[in-house]
Amino acid sequence: MTDTSNTRSADSEAEAPRRSRLLRLTRYLPLIAPVLLWAVPCWVLLYTGQHWPLPVALAGTVLSVLGLIGMPLAMVQGHGRRQRDGAAIVGDTLLGTGWVLFTWSVLLGVLLRVALTVADIGDGQDRARAVTWAVLGTAAVLLAWGYAEARRVPRVRRLDVQLPRLGAGLDGLRVALITDTHYGPLDRARWSARVCETVNTLEADLVCHTGDIADGTAERRRAQAVPLGTVRAALARVYVTGNHEYYSEAQGWVDLMDELGWEPLRNRHLLLERGGDTLVVAGVDDVTAESSGLPGHGAHLAGALNGADPDLPVLLLAHQPKFVDQAAAGGVDLQLSGHTHGGQIWPFHHLVRLDQPALAGLSHHGPRTLLYTSRGTGFWGPPFRVFAPSEITLLVLRSPHSPTSP
Template sequence: MAVPGRPAQNGTAVKLAVRLMMLSLVLALLFGVPWWTLVSAPTGGSGTLFWIGTAIAAAALVCLPLTMFLGHGPAQSDPAVIVGDTLLGVLWVVFSWSVIGLLVRGALAVGGVDGVDGARIVAAGVLVTSAVLIGWGVSEARRVPRVRTVDVAIRGLARGLDGLRVVVVTDTHYAALNRRRWSERVVEVVNAQRPDIACHAGDLADGSVVKRQAQVDPLGKVEAPLGRFYITGNHEYFGDAQGWIDYMASLGWQPLHNQHSVLTRDGDRLVIAGIDDPTGVGLPGHGPDLPAALAGADPSLPVVLLAHQPKQIADSAAAGVALQISGHTHGGQIWPFHYLVRLDQPVVAGLSRHANNTQLYTSRGTGFWGPQLRVFAPSEITVLVLHPER
């Protein structure tokens, strides 16, 4: 006799088992390669250094999933977030260069340097390289981003709008580390660019309005005479998306929640629109709706669209959008993670052209998510200077 609900329970158990197995395999790989490269091979698998290194690796192996769960799970512990995210970033750097170290060791073996001697040379190289990149990466992540100015030719842009300055910040990810002073300095730099339009392209903060509003408050001082516009990213939907929409509105930013606005300068007009992140489909009344965002817009006017993820470009091109502005990728944030990002997104960073002559600008992001590291993926405050297409 069948037991009601048993198939669903079995299916859930199988999915959980698969996820745990995948997590175990990933952790085994992330920790196993550095352990072999830095501990086992150069010590010959014995001795005091071997056991000390193994103990450190084992402690980190236990600490990482525990702190990630405490930080990003129901407890939402900020100290755990800081420890877990930092450990994850350090591990990724060491793992990546350990893989490269194994390739170098193979080359050394071909050259006649093999065994423990070759392993020690590789271990020293990996340790020094990782330490330098981690130190530099922390500095890059915490600095006020450099300004990147890009001229963009827009089809159908009227001459009265030539030289329009659109300043873009995105992926600020205000989180466990208090970055209020950094936020104030970002606003100073944004205002120094004399923006006509200011945009925040999503992933504003990780956490509730109550916990993060002090870091976000400086954005209320951004000055842009034609408007300040904000859209949701995927991370808003991991918390309180509607709360952040309402809070940004209270700071004087106009949320473009599947909406558009018509901007006018010297009698000439431009449509700026925004759509929700695809993650929003799980929240009633949210999720990207480009037809709704463009409903009622004059089809003869060029459209600049804020859409958090670059892969939303397919719908934008089909709708005849002139320029889509996105973030989300962080440029990979920690090399060589951009290769994995590229599997999910059509573009990692920069200006690109797509179907129907639609252009896409993908920012590397203004802040960082998780590990306070940026390696070969510098942050940016973007100034897009619009010109009529000739």
């Protein structure tokens, strides 16, 4: 007979050094990432066979070194203790620029060079310079387009979502979703007002904000958030905290949203009734809330559903898609989330998928739980969105019991 306890103990002992090594490596990421983001493009663009004139090579190298040093310094000044918005804008912009240059230096540095070699076009220097100009041109176009995408009012994404337990009286219930507005160093008060105007054109019964309102305290970003008070809903406006609230005095944001007329669903629910049928609308704090140390904050689905009739359909607001495992176990019908930004700047979505079960759109989890993950309404940090457009979402809930259902 096998001693399973000894086997588990041996496995744990073998796993511990691996976890320890991984933790040590993650500590060096803030040092490694800037070097990769700026050194790799510098090498690909200047020193892989191009033979640029010395002034060109020196100028390019100096710019790369300035990016390498300036980006982390500006990020610390902007997002650290001092919270200097100007520095944050510089650091965030350099981060996005470095990421785009790094990505396309790697891709075109390999693919285009191979294609030109196979096609026997030009000599080594011609191919190297073609790669340089292709990378710079691609990066310039993507950054300009990505900036415009990030700063525009999001397009409305509309979809019907059928919930098997939804009563006929609630068929056609209109749910507007905004999330991840991330009001921050770039003043977006006018953008915020235009987003709210767009939401109001949807004539929603329920409007939801699933967190990450801003980067900064409620007092500091109040002017950008105040337009949220103009949002109209026939039945309710509800809000849950995101992880970024817990970086900047989350209770202040809960209080401000309450002041603006939104219902903060902090591990609680409310009931929406129409046509003789009822929908449970519940919300939980972000999954990082408990580790924040803020008294009374934490994600508790049981508390959110306490007292609700288990036979009623449940719509749950939870900032991060990863909460869907608990939602499915708890019999939730539809979870609304944000957090992922759809990756925001391609190909960052591959890293997001390592942490979250869904990147964007509607997905199925467990026997009856649906998850809708928004790509977000605003942007975090770098003012760019590349192949990850922002959205305002209108979900029309459908009942299979309605006479008009197919």
